[in-house]
Amino acid sequence: xxxxGPFTIEQFYKxxxxxxxxxxxxxxxxxxxxxxxxxxxxCFSQEFEWVSISGKGKLLTYTxxxxxxxxxxxxxxxxxxxxxxxxxLKIPGMIQGLKQEQLKIGMALSLDFISCSNTQEWPxxxxxxxxx
Amino acid sequence: xxxxxxxxxxxxxxxxxxxxxxxGLLAREIxxxxxxxxxxxxxxxxxxxxxxxxxxxxxxxxxxxxxxxxAATADWAGLxxxxxxxxxxxxxxxxxxxxxxxxxxxxxxxDVVLVGGVEKMTHRTTAEVTEYLAMAxxxxxxxxxxxxxxxxxAMMATAHMYEYGTTQEQMAMTAVxxxxxGSLNPKAHMQKEITLEAAMASRYVAWPLKLFDCSxxxxxxxCIILTKPExxxxxxDMPVQIIGSGQASDTLGLYERKSLTSLxxxxxxxxxxxxxxxAKPSDMDLAEVHDCFTFAELMAYExxxxxxxxxxxxxxxxxxxxxxxxxxxxxxxGLKAKxxxxxxxxxxxxxxxxLQLTGQAGKRQVKDAKIGLTHNxxxxxxxxxxxxxxRDY
Numbered sequence: 401x402x403x404x405g406p407f408t409i410e411q412f413y414k415x416x417x418x419x420x421x422x423x424x425x426x427x428x429x430x431x432x433x434x435x436x437x438x439x440x441x442x443c444f445s446q447e448f449e450w451v452s453i454s455g456k457g458k459l460l461t462y463t464x465x466x467x468x469x470x471x472x473x474x475x476x477x478x479x480x481x482x483x484x485x486x487x488x489l490k491i492p493g494m495i496q497g498l499k500q501e502q503l504k505i506g507m508a509l510s511l512d513f514i515s516c517s518n519t520q521e522w523p524x525x526x527x528x529x530x531x532x
Numbered sequence: 533x534x535x536x537x538x539x540x541x542x543x544x545x546x547x548x549x550x551x552x553x554x555x556g557l558l559a560r561e562i563x564x565x566x567x568x569x570x571x572x573x574x575x576x577x578x579x580x581x582x583x584x585x586x587x588x589x590x591x592x593x594x595x596x597x598x599x600x601x602x603a604a605t606a607d608w609a610g611l612x613x614x615x616x617x618x619x620x621x622x623x624x625x626x627x628x629x630x631x632x633x634x635x636x637x638x639x640x641x642x643d644v645v646l647v648g649g650v651e652k653m654t655h656r657t658t659a660e661v662t663e664y665l666a667m668a669x670x671x672x673x674x675x676x677x678x679x680x681x682x683x684x685x686a687m688m689a690t691a692h693m694y695e696y697g698t699t700q701e702q703m704a705m706t707a708v709x710x711x712x713x714g715s716l717n718p719k720a721h722m723q724k725e726i727t728l729e730a731a732m733a734s735r736y737v738a739w740p741l742k743l744f745d746c747s748x749x750x751x752x753x754x755c756i757i758l759t760k761p762e763x764x765x766x767x768x769d770m771p772v773q774i775i776g777s778g779q780a781s782d783t784l785g786l787y788e789r790k791s792l793t794s795l796x797x798x799x800x801x802x803x804x805x806x807x808x809x810x811a812k813p814s815d816m817d818l819a820e821v822h823d824c825f826t827f828a829e830l831m832a833y834e835x836x837x838x839x840x841x842x843x844x845x846x847x848x849x850x851x852x853x854x855x856x857x858x859x860x861x862x863x864x865x866g867l868k869a870k871x872x873x874x875x876x877x878x879x880x881x882x883x884x885x886x887l888q889l890t891g892q893a894g895k896r897q898v899k900d901a902k903i904g905l906t907h908n909x910x911x912x913x914x915x916x917x918x919x920x921x922x923r924d925y
Contacts, residue, residue: 409672435673461694461792463686464739465678469663472678477736480679482687482787492787493677500739505694525676 407436407448413525419513421455423489424448434489455511457485459530464500483509483530494529508532535811535903535922539773541637542764543756543921544644545574546886551752551871552654552721559596559652559753560608563588566648566753566876567609574757576767577644579611583757584642586616587633589626589649590875594664596652601875605650615642620875622668623824625649626754627878627908627917631779633758643763648755649880651873661749665874668911670785682746682825684786684912686738689827691792693740695842698830700740702845704731706826707744709854710862714869716855716896721750721871745826750871754880769925772889776811776920778804786912795913798835805905805918806837813837816859816920817901818888820881822909823866832907833861836918855896863888863896878917881906889923 405411407424412435415422424436428445434453439446462481465472472478479495481503495509509530516526547569554562571579586609590601598604606616619629626649633647653661665681666674674684692698708728714720731744764771780800783789789796806812813836821836823829830844838859839847847853853861864870864884867877887893888901901923908917 413672461687461691463683463690463741464736465680465683465686466735466739467658467662467682467737468678468680469666470659471663473659475678478678480677480683480687482792490787492673492679492785505691523672523676525672527677 407438409435412436416513416528417526421453421511422450423453425451432487432489434491453489454486457483457509459503459505459507459509460484460490461505462495462503479503481530483511496529497531535775535809535815537775537810539761539775539922539924540777540808541634541758541774542761542771543774543882543886544759544764544767544771545570545577546756546883547573548719548754548880548883549752550719551750551873551880554652554751555655557652557751559590559598559601559650560604562652562751563605563648563650563753564608566650566755567646570646570755570757574767577757582644583611583614583646584644585636586611586614586646587619587629587636588616589619589629589878591620591622591625591651592664592667595656601650605648611646621915622910623822623872623874624878624908624910624915624917625875627906628779628915630756630878630882630919631777631917634774634777637758637760643760645758646755647758647879648753649875649878650753651875652751653749653873654751658749673785673787680738681912682738682741685825685828686741687786688792688831689740692827692831695793696845698845701728701732702848703740703745703826703830704728705848706823706829707731707868709848710823710866710868713855713863713896714865716894717865717870720865720869721748722865722869741825741827747824747867747872750873752871752873752876752880754876754883756879756882756886770890771924772886773922773924774919775922776805776809778802778808779915779917780804782914784911784914794831794835794841795909795916797913797916798832798907798909798918801916801918802836802907805920809920811903811920815903816905817903818860818863818898819905819907820864820866820884821861821907823862823868824872824909826868828909829861829866836905836907855898860898863893863898878908881908882919885921889921
């Protein structure tokens with residue numbers, strides 16, 4: 401299913417709520433944007449299609465955060481990293497299920513969807529994380 | 533004279549508050565102290581009549597529940613009536629204010645321009661400041677997923693360690709050096725030397741960055757006054773010339789960048805500034821670089837061309853970036869020891885350069901300093917500004 405809707409970050413997260421990792425492909429130059437953008441930064445086209453992206457990738461870099469804003473303090477220390485997916489797209493996020501000494505640049509990780517009940521007015525974006 | 537090209541603008545005066553805690557003062561009140569110093573240093577300047585525009589770097593409304601800081605600071609500096617604009621580019625807010633001041637001066641619209649910056653931070657908790665600083669990073673993919681500001685630089689440090697073998701000890705050596713310089717600067721927030729052991733023993737903030745790898749939460753303000761080179765001698769016998777200026781941007785999100793071990797905005801800004809000044813890195817007698825984290829200073833050595841890519845750890849180890857080395861870096865103490873009131877940092881770097889190039893840097897004076905560079909970074913590197921300065925008298 402290629403999906404519908406505007407090529408926005410809001411829409412990206414709506415797909416994510418339905419456990420779909422989607423990106424916008426420019427119909428003019430073919431560049432794939434994740435997060436999607438309403439204006440192609442390569443050719444300035446505004447015409448896109450949704451494409452489904454594999455959540456499998458490898459860890460490019462990471463850190464373990466000990467000092468966090470209020471909202472994340474209960475989780476400290478927690479690992480975050482940047483993962484390069486099989487498509488070449490890069491995406492940051494929390495890494496779960498691994499101890500610090502198990503984290504290795506280049507290791508295989510997969511994106512997992514987290515279901516959550518969000519009571520804030522804005523934003524109501526779901527979260528995701530990476531797992532081995 | 534080396535690098536004898538035509539200057540872009542001349543600095544005729546400069547002011548900076550003590551960096552540290554200014555309990556009970558608002559940002560505008562702190563800024564007035566920096567303005568007063570700059571006015572006092574330049575008795576031939578009539579501030580109310582001569583200053584034709586003002587650009588003020590300031591990062592966050594959240595600190596004081598106060599926006600519109602351009603007007604607030606002009607008001608409290610006694611300059612009501614002039615065009616005044618706040619520039620916001622996170623930690624590079626006043627580096628880009630300086631660039632805006634150069635645009636204004638060169639455009640011919642304003643012969644004398646005050647550029648500066650201010651931030652009041654210490655009345656907030658560390659958690660609050662962590663949250664406000666993170667606002668300079670991407671919200672939907674970085675902040676939303678718990679990635680802090682130290683976390684972004686930590687991820688760059690991790691990648692650099694992996695790729696080039698840079699060590700936590702080398703980062704700590706940067707802190708030791710900058711605290712030594714800070715001990716020589718009466719306006720620095722921290723004026724005590726630290727040991728390598730203490731730096732290495734400090735607790736982690738975002739691995740591999742420890743508390744002693746982080747710059748300080750500080751209150752302070754700074755400013756410089758610019759004019760056209762042909763007017764400079766009307767105001768002072770010892771102008772400092774700006775001979776190169778560069779500013780560049782990068783993707784807001786760190787994750788979208790081509791490199792995780794260098795800042796392209798720094799490289800682009802440096803290239804612009806070096807080309808404008810017809811200069812090369814080895815021409816610099818000293819530099820003030822953006823050490824928001826110790827690792828950021830190491831990365832700056834590489835991005836500014838002070839050493840080959842991957843060799844910044846070795847450069848700090850060699851001692852050549854310490855006072856009396858071949859390229860002293862952050863003689864002010866840097867963001868690490870002088871402190872980092874984010875909006876004030878860019879013009880505080882220019883203030884240090886003004887003192888150094890006019891021989892007024894006291895115990896930390898670099899001998900025969902004639903040419904220097906400042907490097908100011910916003911956020912995790914989505915903005916950078918580089919300026920090159922020359923003493924002409």
